[in-house]
């Protein structure tokens with residue numbers, strides 16, 4: 178049975194790495210209905226990860242329709258719709274047929290390593306960082322566009338003739354929602370554009386020189402807009418019937434959306450999201466801080482024509498996916514939640530440290546030649562110790578990011594707001610507070626990513642007046658306070674750092 182709810186509501190679409198979901202929120206930021214659908218992960222070769230963007234668009238339509246049915250809501254109840262998305266995942270489509278010309282290349286994919294090395298060199302690295310805030314790494318979108326144009330027959334010619342459009346998932350979803358081949362708007366927002374290696378962080382425009390150097394024709398790129406404004410209205414297609422005329426009014430990369438949903442609106446406020454990977458972002462306000470410690474400088478959000486708010490980001494490629502690996506590849510647990518029970522069956526890690534450098538190391542190292550290591554093995558070590566080491570890996574990686582943030586920003590970490598699937602693990606959250614030596618707090622609404630997109634879409638249509646209205650919705654559900662002897666913390670951290678060194682230089686050029 179479906180309840181019938183009466184709006185006004187805001188709908189948010191989260192197009193994520195493993196699934197797409199739609200959540201409908203009320204004015205208090207409470208969830209009215211959720212629908213979710215997973216899509217296929219395609220692994221054509223070691224290190225390659227792809228998605229079928231047509232399947233994703235179909236799933237997005239299904240979950241929007243599903244959430245509307247579950248909410249018992251009608252078109253009049255939905256004031257606007259917001260988009261948030263897995264970032265960097267890159268696709269090209271034909272603007273006449275509306276069809277993707279190749280599978281999307283996912284953010285985790287390492288195929289552009291060689292291209293990045295060719296474009297790089299020490300001096301080069303400095304320049305990319307200075308202008309775009311990013312190191313030249315396979316993670317980002319620009320090199321993925323160049324790879325598609327150079328490796329799929331005929332694509333470069335079609336791109337230069339103006340037949341192809343590039344997008345991260347925000348652009349693809351917005352273009353389809355607003356009419357597709359019949360006049361869909363081709364836009365992206367500043368947060369997604371800041372993950373391409375192609376946008377100037379200062380003026381928030383495409384950097385023509387870098388695009389030329391990377392081999393990306395300007396005509397494929399979308400217009401860069403703010404994160405909170407009306408881009409167009411829902412038109413045509415199956416959703417045209419269901420949501421015709423509803424404004425599409427926000428776009429934010431998922432990690433920036435979580436920063437927004439956690440209401441980190443003041444300088445120095447930080448959040449960390451624990452999903453497939455982990456991403457910690459700290460609001461640095463209108464100030465662009467160029468990291469000296471391996472963090473990314475990125476756009477946090479921009480509301481309409483207000484000044485942009487920047488953020489420092491520490492990106493960790495493998496955290497929840499290590500738990501999945503223990504379950505699916507090793508068969509040591511049956512469900513992700515079981516890792517906590519297994520880890521709690523022993524007192525400590527038994528001397529084992531697990532550095533999951535499965536696709537190299539992201540922040541703060543940016544080393545594509547690193548590969549995973551379990552260090553400190555003896556006959557004493559059991560699968561329960563490994564389970565502990567798996568959970569501890571997530572906390573230590575966060576500690577390294579937090580150290581870098583403290584160094585770059587000059588501010589202490591007062592507390593860390595957390596969200597994401599792994600935060601249901603109490604053992605991990607306590608260990609995190611212990612190694613950070615700071616409280617860790619989780620809000621009532623754990624779906625902060627969708628909430629952030631809904632907030633930005635609601636602000637754009639006057640559903641909420643300003644960010645202070647939104648702060649009032651944030652409520653604490655759980656808090657973990659540090660309880661570890663500092664000597665133990667220091668000794669364990671030293672061992673972790675030693676284990677990290679063992680991963681470096683494994684993969685030959």
Ligand SMILES: Nc1ncnc2c1ncn2[C@@H]1O[C@H](COP(=O)(O)OP(=O)(O)O)[C@@H](O)[C@H]1O
Nearest residue numbers: 195452453497498500501513514597598599602
């Ligand atoms: N109790 C748990 N302990 C540890 N990890 C968990 C637990 N529950 C879920 N996870 C991990 O969290 C991830 C899912 O979180 P989610 O926020 O949905 O991720 P994403 O949005 O990246 O798909 C999975 O990688 C899973 O292994």
Ligand SMILES: O=P(O)(O)OC[C@H](O)CO
Nearest residue numbers: 193194263264284452453
């Ligand atoms: O879809 P998620 O939650 O795994 O997030 C992926 C990040 O946006 C990658 O940068």
